[in-house]
Amino acid sequence: MDSMAPFSDPVLSQQSAEAVIQLAKQYIQMHGRKPVFMEVCGSHTMALAKTGVKTRLKEYVQLIAGPGCPVCVTDQRTIDSMISLSNGRGIILCTFGDMMRVPGSRHSLLEAKTKGKDIRVVYSPLDSIRIAEQNPDKEIIFLGIGFETTIPLLAAAIKEAEQRGLTNFSIWMTTKLVEPVLRVLLDAGEIHLDGFLLPGHVSVVLGKESYSFLTEEYRMPGVISGFEPVQLLSSIYKLLQLCIENKAKIINDYPYAVSESGNGAAKSLMKKYLKPGDEDWRGIGTIPNSGLVLKDNYQDFDAKKKFKITIASPRKTKCRCGEVIRGLTVPEECILFNKACTPANPIGPCMVSAEGTCAAHYHYMREE
Amino acid sequence: MLQRINLAHGEGGELTHRLIKDVFEKAFGHGEHTKHDSAIFQWKPETIALTTDSYVVKPIFFPGGNIGKLAVAGTVNDLAVSGAVPKFMTAGFIIEEGLPLKDLKEIVHSMADEAEKAGIRIIAGDTKVVEKGSADRLFINTSGIGTVESGHKLQPKHIQKGDSIILSGTIGDHGIAILSAREELGLLTDTVSDCASLNGLIQSLIQTIDGIRLLKDPTRGGLATALVELCEDFHFNCEIDEEFIPIRDDVHGACDILGFDPLYLANEGKMILLVDSKKEEQALQLLRSHPLGENAAVIGQVTGTTNSAGKLYLKTPLGTTRRLQRLAGLMLPRIC
Numbered sequence: 001m002d003s004m005a006p007f008s009d010p011v012l013s014q015q016s017a018e019a020v021i022q023l024a025k026q027y028i029q030m031h032g033r034k035p036v037f038m039e040v041c042g043s044h045t046m047a048l049a050k051t052g053v054k055t056r057l058k059e060y061v062q063l064i065a066g067p068g069c070p071v072c073v074t075d076q077r078t079i080d081s082m083i084s085l086s087n088g089r090g091i092i093l094c095t096f097g098d099m100m101r102v103p104g105s106r107h108s109l110l111e112a113k114t115k116g117k118d119i120r121v122v123y124s125p126l127d128s129i130r131i132a133e134q135n136p137d138k139e140i141i142f143l144g145i146g147f148e149t150t151i152p153l154l155a156a157a158i159k160e161a162e163q164r165g166l167t168n169f170s171i172w173m174t175t176k177l178v179e180p181v182l183r184v185l186l187d188a189g190e191i192h193l194d195g196f197l198l199p200g201h202v203s204v205v206l207g208k209e210s211y212s213f214l215t216e217e218y219r220m221p222g223v224i225s226g227f228e229p230v231q232l233l234s235s236i237y238k239l240l241q242l243c244i245e246n247k248a249k250i251i252n253d254y255p256y257a258v259s260e261s262g263n264g265a266a267k268s269l270m271k272k273y274l275k276p277g278d279e280d281w282r283g284i285g286t287i288p289n290s291g292l293v294l295k296d297n298y299q300d301f302d303a304k305k306k307f308k309i310t311i312a313s314p315r316k317t318k319c320r321c322g323e324v325i326r327g328l329t330v331p332e333e334c335i336l337f338n339k340a341c342t343p344a345n346p347i348g349p350c351m352v353s354a355e356g357t358c359a360a361h362y363h364y365m366r367e368e
Numbered sequence: 369m370l371q372r373i374n375l376a377h378g379e380g381g382e383l384t385h386r387l388i389k390d391v392f393e394k395a396f397g398h399g400e401h402t403k404h405d406s407a408i409f410q411w412k413p414e415t416i417a418l419t420t421d422s423y424v425v426k427p428i429f430f431p432g433g434n435i436g437k438l439a440v441a442g443t444v445n446d447l448a449v450s451g452a453v454p455k456f457m458t459a460g461f462i463i464e465e466g467l468p469l470k471d472l473k474e475i476v477h478s479m480a481d482e483a484e485k486a487g488i489r490i491i492a493g494d495t496k497v498v499e500k501g502s503a504d505r506l507f508i509n510t511s512g513i514g515t516v517e518s519g520h521k522l523q524p525k526h527i528q529k530g531d532s533i534i535l536s537g538t539i540g541d542h543g544i545a546i547l548s549a550r551e552e553l554g555l556l557t558d559t560v561s562d563c564a565s566l567n568g569l570i571q572s573l574i575q576t577i578d579g580i581r582l583l584k585d586p587t588r589g590g591l592a593t594a595l596v597e598l599c600e601d602f603h604f605n606c607e608i609d610e611e612f613i614p615i616r617d618d619v620h621g622a623c624d625i626l627g628f629d630p631l632y633l634a635n636e637g638k639m640i641l642l643v644d645s646k647k648e649e650q651a652l653q654l655l656r657s658h659p660l661g662e663n664a665a666v667i668g669q670v671t672g673t674t675n676s677a678g679k680l681y682l683k684t685p686l687g688t689t690r691r692l693q694r695l696a697g698l699m700l701p702r703i704c
Binding site: 008009010013014017043046050051052053055056123227229342343344354355362363364365366 | 611624626627628629684685686687688689690691693696
């Protein structure tokens with residue numbers, strides 16, 4: 001039997017959905033409106049759409065996708081820089097699969113690959129270490145994109161490269177941290193939120209305690225959730241309970257994966273090799289100290305120091321990905337959605353990523 | 369004979385001759401067929417099925433098979449799901465300079481084995497060798513001919529509301545086996561490709577059961593894309609139930625890690641059957657009594673016919689329904 005099967009059991013799923021709906025009705029009666037929750041994680045956005053949880057609850061709970069997909073929040077200038085890097089001679093660009101189709105101002109990495117650029121999809125940054133060893137006459141650049149889930153792997157790759165004495169390996173760091181962007185969203189006050197469905201994967205690294213700022217500074221409840229229907233519904237139920245009882249509390253509803261203080265080994269790896277740095281977020285702008293960059297003594301592995309590229313201003317499109325990731329609009333309200341912008345021909349990153357909000361709506365919530 | 373393929377093997381001279389004699393003829397037993405520029409054979413006037421396909425799988429060896437076995441099984445299955453009995457096929461090889469001869473021999477022998485098992489004869493072929501970098505080790509093109517015997521035809525015209533949709537086994541095995549074999553993804557699973565010729569099983573089905581409306585093998589694009597195509601081409605709507613779709617745990621796990629949807633992963637030894645619901649149980653029993661159909665399951669029903677392009681819906685375990693579309697673009701592994 002599939003070990004995850006109980007979490008997608010039809011009877012349990014439907015009972016859980018009914019329980020959430022009953023509690024949401026209570027909330028609606030109390031407040032005269034639906035509760036509004038933001039799922040921070042792109043995998044949650046996908047799971048909520050794919051499993052039907054979002055559709056089932058749509059009359060009772062408003063679920064808004066947040067800035068939790070690493071591809072979607074990558075600024076267009078950053079994408080243009082990555083594509084530009086592939087033009088360099090003797091360079092092998094390694095990247096996660098998601099990045100291949102993200103359009104820059106003119107083309108994507110996938111199109112650059114078809115023009116003969118050496119761009120390789122890897123599943124782990126450590127795979128690019130192997131490629132660096134096998135190609136001593138080439139410069140290997142790994143595109144270091146991702147949230148706290150992925151950042152420890154980048155640090156581990158630096159450690160590995162250092163131990164193996166590699167001089168032809170570097171990372172183009174453009175990482176994102178959850179806390180700073182949540183602060184920006186809450187401080188901006190553009191959207192009204194009643195609580196956060198907190199990310200499962202990121203929380204494995206961060207631990208429950210890292211969200212205390214939400215309750216202490218913003219009085220905002222949050223529940224850390226898994227990804228199967230029963231897990232998602234359980235977390236939404238607990239979030240509703242907190243809202244009804246007016247309790248600003250963080251609940252760890254994914255305890256078999258997430259601990260109080262997170263993954264110590266991953267955190268210490270990040271601490272050893274990386275330091276906070278400013279990052280550009282698509283649709284939001286530069287957020288101070290919202291990413292991690294290489295510490296000065298590891299500059300040899302910093303592709304931004306090793307390779308100089310010039311980038312023109314990005315081409316403007318009518319893409320509304322920037323508003324989608326801030327929860328200000330839904331994909332269907334974008335004039336490009338399912339017309340000029342489809343997964344086969346994406347205009348914006350939210351349509352490209354396996355975790356993108358527009359892709360989730362296109363794949364799982366589109367009737368025609 | 370040289371141990372690696374070089375450009376001269378494709379020049380049409382002595383090395384080509386020896387390659388054909390020592391590798392292809394030895395495996396396929398062409399004999400008389402290769403003495404002319406065409407294969408010449410006797411043919412009674414019958415209803416004929418003809419198909420062609422190219423195989424560019426990477427890597428060329430994977431758990432459960434190789435590009436050669438895949439090329440034969442793929443062509444056999446294309447004929448078989450059309451209701452035809454596979455008879456003859458051709459095989460064209462585009463070989464990258466430097467391919468070890470032992471690899472080619474292994475592939476050609478597994479083609480011969482699979483062809484013998486499926487009862488199809490490989491009677492004509494072609495060999496080209498291209499410079500290193502111009503191809504990825506080996507590409508194979510196959511064409512197949514089969515006969516459709518009267519009385520054993522499929523019945524797409526009789527598709528009606530209530531017809532059962534049966535899947536012959538677990539989905540996504542081939543897709544995940546191939547991804548695992550590509551070591552760059554670092555995906556370690558024991559998943560073996562389902563690559564197999566289904567013609568024996570299919571012939572038993574269509575000879576035994578009256579009421580089989582349609583068959584299709586869900587190869588590239590997976591179960592969802594194949595069913596969408598059937599719905600559109602044959603004008604019916606259907607609903608499949610996620611809960612009943614057989615998926616191996618390791619395939620499910622790998623999909624979770626990669627962010628892939630198993631409904632869109634390739635299969636090379638599975639078929640979708642549309643069957644009169646009254647014959648559903650009989651079809652299931654027959655399938656399950658065969659090693660290639662032991663995990664067969666009813667996964668949904670036809671919900672109605674239509675004059676326009678039909679639609680495919682998926683019922684989730686939560687009881688909601690969503691429309692399934694064709695695979696859109698490339699499936700690429702996600703970041704986290």
